[in-house]
Amino acid sequence: MEQKKSNVRSKSRSKGSVANRSTRKKRSASARKPDSKPSITKRDKALKAGQFCPVDKQCGACQLLAIPYADQLTSKQAEIEELFADALAEDGATMQPILGMDEPFHYRNKVISPYAPGKRTASRTHTKDTKHPQEQRAGKRNAKKRSEQREILCGMYAQGTHRIIPADECLIENQVAKKIIQAIRLLMMRYGIEPYNEDTGKGFLRHAIARVGHRSNEVLVTLVTNGEGFPGAKNFARELVKRCPEITTIVQNVNTRATNVILGEGKERTLYGPGFILDRLCGLSFRISSHSFYQVNAVQTEVLYEAAIDLAHLQGTERILDAYCGTGTIGLVAARALQEKVPAEAKDDASVIGVDKVESAIVDARNNAKHNGIENASFVAEDAGVFMNEMAGRGEALDVLFMDPPRSGASLEFLQATAHLHPRRIVYISCNPKTQARDVAFLREQGYQLEAIQPVDMFPHTTHIENICALVVADPIS
Template identity: 35%
Template sequence: MKKNEHVNGICCGYTKDGHGVVKIDGFPLFVKGMLENEEGELVITMVKKSYGYARLLNLHKTSAERVKPVCPLAKQCGGCQLQHMSYKEQLRYKKQKVQDVIDRIAKLDLKVEDVLGMEHQLYYRNKGQIPVGLKNNIVQTGFYRINSNEIIDMNTCLIQSERINTVLAVMKELLVSYENASVFRHLLIKDGFHTGEVMVVWITRKKNFPHKEDMVKELVDRLPFVKSIVLNLNTREDNVILGKEEEVLYGQSFITDTIHGLKFHISSKSFYQVNPVQTEVLYGKALEFCEIKGNETILDMYCGVGTISMFLAQKAKKVIGIEIVEQAIKNAKENALNNGISNIEFVCSDAASYAKKLSEENMKPDIIVVDPPRKGCDQITLDSIVKMSPQRIVYVSCDPATLARDLRILEDSGYHCIKVQPVDMFPFSHHIENVAQLIKNK
């Protein structure tokens, strides 16, 4: 099998990224944009030792689950990978993706639950992180082309909230009008879905530049729902988006949103789930898996601005939230105060270090909730969790593979996984969130 060779094949499944898999004499080819059971002509683009890549040239048989992408930039933009799939097929693929790693990595005899999907799959994101650039002196705002640093210029993204799109359109006009787009690296826009408050973060190469005050005034005059404008200075030469130094240009350093009746302050750097509708579903499932009776002490690791912590504190005796981001902990403490929740304590610390400290102090929480970043929990954290010996562990994960890895470790350390519940937080993308419930073996 060689590069540029033409072959015909049938798609028999999907990769973790949602590419079709076509096997030619047992050799797997990964084909972007091909759906299961479709037949077509392919051209091989790369051959490696145990697999290859191919491009779909012609479809001979089309799946009933193939749909026309709703976005005209779907094939160019790297933001959505699954717009050619029906939503039913997206959910089926995501369930299988989770089941595959539970079987292969976790090696558990466990049937993954059906994915909890969304009724309306457009305009769901409350956060937009948009690169700004110039091409032939023309301002460009959009997302990066797949596997590239080239900006695909766009004015509307169909998965961002309509308020974010409105802010983006006005900001683009201002950048053109005031001719200072070269100072800007990114725009970070956060939308309080339930309150209607919007924060706009200007991520810039310079702290001072012409017409800064004029832009602030015009943006607020034109869009009164903008309640916070923050300048974030980033002079780095790498791909890190946010710099360390910030200045509030208008309003306060946060906006407010609500989840399930609780108010939350959201700052530029604090973590907050990007899909508010499904966040209630996700956290509701985490709360259900905790099986709180009322007398429990719960440890919430990687607590962010305290969203899960406060869900838990409404039913538990005491909650301790741990988060390494100082601003997030500041927001979490404010959030608890604003919501009148007093049975909660927030600690700014690395999760692994603090978990180790608590285990050495022989702390014994009844339940531990973890919601780590994509890389999952490290060995120190997992060892400390096991040493603290909670009756239940609820693991919220944004990466099925690292979840499966950690479940295997916990299974080997005296815990048993009862359920894995996928929740679709990111329609049209290959990402899937999960909540796992583990109990201590008797």
Template identity: 40%
Template sequence: MKPVQKNDRLSVYVEDLTHDGAGVAKVDGYPLFIQGALPGEDVKVHVLKTLKSYGFAKLIEIEKESPFRVKAPCPVFDTCGGCQIQHLSYEGQLAFKGNMVRNAITRIGKLPDVPVHPVKGMDNPWRYRNKSQIPFGTDNGRVVAGFYESRSHNIADTDICLIQTMEADAIMSGLKQSLHEMGIEPYEEETHRGQLRHVVVRKGRATGEIMVTLVTKKKKFPQSERAVELIRSFVPEVTSIIQNVNPEKTNVIFGDETLTLWGKDVIEDRIGDVRFEISARSFYQINPEQTEVLYGQALEYAQLTGDETVIDAYCGIGTISLFLAQKAKFVMGVEIVPQAIEDAKRNAELNGFSNTLFEAGPAEQVIPRWYKEGKTADVLVVDPPRKGCDEQLLQTILKQRPGRVVYVSCNPATLARDLRILEDGGYRTKEVQPVDMFPQTTHCEAVAWLELAD
């Protein structure tokens, strides 16, 4: 029998946080997940739901408060799903993320002796996002915009977001007040009615260039000239205004057709000394300041002397590849998305790199062919999605056996799982460096350095 039942009210001690920021308390070994509770706190809770091996409870009262608890400055923190741990001081956030990475490496990777360094954080952990994807909708006839509530597609209406740029705030707030005047109806997901779906704002941190993309249901957009005029009045620094057309009944943001309404087709940014052209649909790291830290760490772990050939197995638009190309003899990048490869080639040309090769296709197929053609690597870099490396790619690494592997991860659990596989195949993990790319959220990136054992 479970030690707690639905509707029980009890006092518990919070031991830990989950990966999505809920407090964890245990009653006779039975975990209760409590949104809003922090480790080290004694709290009163109301049990909402009990399953076989865990339950959920609502925070009623904090009897003993964590020394790391702070008042969340965002007015919609309690409803918005964008941030999970604004109520935890930044010192506490870095400690939590360090423990999360360390625990994954120890428990999942079974690598308790691998050094995991303290998390590299930001001096100012606010206003760091260079891209905001803002949904628009209606609530009882009133235009709303902001971000989705946790685990839903209801919009938490707001005029400010403390992790996005002030320019994005100005555009979000200004358009919200102006849509009725322009005769533009916000899109409604359930009925598939309305015109304006999302507004996407991107800013180059190094250049200050700003792109605004209006995602509309139809290509016909008679209000476009007035929209351009208003956006430029809200933020005169805007350099590019784009329309993207998405007619599908889907929650995917972008459609296939993109048109330039005013200004340039792309904006430019720099990471370190490397320049990048960014189009409306280009993948580009959200936090450029910490991207420089993350890629700098990858470059350090790659131990390049200028004589090495490097393979970048998830190269995207070439961000890591071109960072490495500054120090490597030659860099080969592979990515499954053809448009990203075109962006990578263009960015290599933009920077004058002649020591790069980019090819579209699955890494687990392209890399073995490269090896058959004599294109071997001294260093292999992977930066996979949250699900981690494809199993075939891991087997390819173990078969081709490059001397050094640098693993850039956005998910400590899949990083630890993949490190275990590589360790069992003859590699040794020398160290892991976590980097905080997303302050105020529970996400943490990390870079691992592996060497082939003698």
């Protein structure tokens, strides 16, 4: 899955309906508060006292930072209830309280930073770092660096722009990852490595991506460069690990295209360690490489997936399809749940099939299944809608459909294929409840009824809400 610069902390600044709701009077009884409030931390109290992020207004990623966290949850709960008000009333569905975080800070376990030239500065001839022996090996590039010294900028983009906002700290980014981003900038100056200039296409280091394992604490650093040649690469990597001993592997990814896409599709080499990290999620181990899709808030991802499995009401006999399966995370969690619940009289075909049209994701999914010893899950590289229509054409039945489409929601073709195959139960996970509400309305017209809704706060201090809808066939007899 391609990552774009516009995703690097340049989320919408708009306060939106969530922020506006916090200033209104309490809504009706339907807009209830969560049953148990997350604990209010010292940092949360500091926010209430007005000690806000110094670059909050420039960055724009944390639209709700000034609002107490408990009030954020209340407002998000109310937004979901309003979106699905008709279905809740007509179908008698259960509206569960939103699941928030106990510690809603520093939850982003992946930090991405661009590097770019800043203002011209005085020559660094007399500074200690220019004397480093590795700098001599960089040859002409270092000589030019000393004569035309510029600041190196890193951080996040200002909302809606490619203007970099330097920031040493961030209230939602992982602190180890943030430290690594800053260490790379210092080493660039020491080794005479030029940052990439997107206007001229010149310069060497474009981005750095630091990913921290939620359970394992292993750290993968990906250096995205504007060319393969990297003089002193191994020494650079060793010095970076010396400064940041948490790092377990470093990879160089080459991207020479004039594009907003961060990672290059071609050349990649390992500079230090195995080239990947392992992490545990919902009791399973996942291999994460530079191209792997992995949720940035692993704490809430476990909450989300466990809630989705609960809403599937698995008995151990089901045939399950995981549409938009990516690297197989939810499908593998479901497959393990089947194994744990399987009764002696279980159907022989109780299993999970994961489908995604991104072939690299399917390769990762198969590797993750093998790595975890899961044999009741298989993965297919194909359009999920086409695959379901083929199943229906062969007269095959499906018990449970897990679907987790992109923010734009499911396509009409996919929804029509779902209606054609007509699974007994649908568990719809969405990062955009507005498109989810649209799709749920379509499925209700096709003979489904809404059974339950479970919102999850995946991204505290932002307007984003993750939501799960469980639907069942309205009249199983027909």
